[in-house]
Amino acid sequence: MSTPVFELVIRNALVATASDTFKADIGIIDGCIAQLGLGLAPGAREIDALGRVVTPGGVDAHCHLDQPMNEPIRMADGFESGTRSAACGGTTTVIPFAAQAKGQSLRAAVEDYHRRADGCAHVDYAFHLIVSDPTPHVLNAELPGLIREGYSSFKVYMTYDDLKLDDGQILDVLDIARQHGAMVMIHAENADCIEWLTKKLEAAGRVAPRFHANSRPMLVEREATHRAIALAELVDVPILIVHVSGREAVDQIRWARSHGLKVFAETCPQYLFLTAEDLGLDNSYMGARCVCSPPPRDKRNQEVIWNGLADGLFTLFSSDHAPFKYDAPEGKKPGGEEVAFRHIPNGIPGLETRMPLLYSEGVLGGRITLNRFVELTATNPAKAYGLHPRKGTIAVGSDADLVIWDERPVTIRNEQLHHDVDYTPYEGIKLQAWPGLTLARGEVVWDGQTFHPRKGRGQFLQCGQPSILPMSKKSSSAFT
Numbered sequence: 001m002s003t004p005v006f007e008l009v010i011r012n013a014l015v016a017t018a019s020d021t022f023k024a025d026i027g028i029i030d031g032c033i034a035q036l037g038l039g040l041a042p043g044a045r046e047i048d049a050l051g052r053v054v055t056p057g058g059v060d061a062h063c064h065l066d067q068p069m070n071e072p073i074r075m076a077d078g079f080e081s082g083t084r085s086a087a088c089g090g091t092t093t094v095i096p097f098a099a100q101a102k103g104q105s106l107r108a109a110v111e112d113y114h115r116r117a118d119g120c121a122h123v124d125y126a127f128h129l130i131v132s133d134p135t136p137h138v139l140n141a142e143l144p145g146l147i148r149e150g151y152s153s154f155k156v157y158m159t160y161d162d163l164k165l166d167d168g169q170i171l172d173v174l175d176i177a178r179q180h181g182a183m184v185m186i187h188a189e190n191a192d193c194i195e196w197l198t199k200k201l202e203a204a205g206r207v208a209p210r211f212h213a214n215s216r217p218m219l220v221e222r223e224a225t226h227r228a229i230a231l232a233e234l235v236d237v238p239i240l241i242v243h244v245s246g247r248e249a250v251d252q253i254r255w256a257r258s259h260g261l262k263v264f265a266e267t268c269p270q271y272l273f274l275t276a277e278d279l280g281l282d283n284s285y286m287g288a289r290c291v292c293s294p295p296p297r298d299k300r301n302q303e304v305i306w307n308g309l310a311d312g313l314f315t316l317f318s319s320d321h322a323p324f325k326y327d328a329p330e331g332k333k334p335g336g337e338e339v340a341f342r343h344i345p346n347g348i349p350g351l352e353t354r355m356p357l358l359y360s361e362g363v364l365g366g367r368i369t370l371n372r373f374v375e376l377t378a379t380n381p382a383k384a385y386g387l388h389p390r391k392g393t394i395a396v397g398s399d400a401d402l403v404i405w406d407e408r409p410v411t412i413r414n415e416q417l418h419h420d421v422d423y424t425p426y427e428g429i430k431l432q433a434w435p436g437l438t439l440a441r442g443e444v445v446w447d448g449q450t451f452h453p454r455k456g457r458g459q460f461l462q463c464g465q466p467s468i469l470p471m472s473k474k475s476s477s478a479f480t
Ligand code: DUC
Pocket: 064, 187, 291, 292, 293, 294, 320, 322, 346, 347, 348
């Protein structure tokens, strides 16, 4: 037997990237892809992928892990369980949020978040920032410094009392993003409309979880999406509208694109697989499990989201994993009580199910191509946040973050997932595929049956500038 050249060779893979599908062996050295081609020299270890699709490991560019909450609420997943769950679902890079509390320095928020992550993650991670208090010091000193240090994307909220910015503050943040080449993610819902509707519903005694959806109808999202687009147009800077839920926001984004504006859009599994009925048909509290914002809509809107995934409207497909236990005083029953919908923590788990849901129902269901799947789940998120080509593709020099897919029937059961949440909103959904193997920088983290832990394997990644063509509204092509 000849001396091994590679540490690991994946043989006979059907490699899928965002642009191509081809047969190749993948030779791995030092956690990176060293060679791609047929008939590669031997590896110290070999895995035969004959007849199986191999995609880049997923980049989940919108998830919340161990984000500080108001007492008694606490997120169920931190970096350990969150990245464990990610790995078992084929995701090898996560980008959660270092959130600034009002009055807090943004840098202090970043330092605190590093302490929460250090030595805990099983897969690589970067941070977005949440800017909730854009003081002159934050805007002019902290943000430019942090962008240079690899925190080049930040989320701003148009709703949530603790986080929301007014239009003038959003303009200030957009202006900094323009000057320093950062990406701004916008949570677009009109806070005043939500508050007005919530008070009306409360006055009528309509406080069960299902009324969460009534308090945030699509026009609330449509109006804020329209306003966010106008603010970005005024500053002349690209923006990303996150977690788009249905037709009305989609129409605004299509309008913006047709006028040459650089408006990118993200959607999430909950807008394909859940509807407002999952928040309950009666006054049962079980619907609290699916309370998230924007809320899931209806079947017709699911189709609109599928179409946007297929035709290029959406740039990113993320989980918005925001993990709260259902039956817990720190979760969906704050202090142990069944509370009115306004007090239910918003968010659902989804890190582990994001990739399999889209692969199975999107690719195998004939709704999107395999290459588009790769683009949405790995390549574009890596490009949008300056991690490409190290992440998000299968190419010589890229990290060996890979998923070998098993095409076999699987029924989603929470007991088989690896997060620390006591439910999944996707319980019982039948899929046709699941990751049969996940490699994180060349190490097997998931073999289709068993998770292979190594806390601290995951490294912090500095994000670069988005690889987007000139920051001008004149350019039409999204990514380089
Ligand atoms: N909505 C958000 O904006 N973030 C986390 C979860 C949610 O439902």
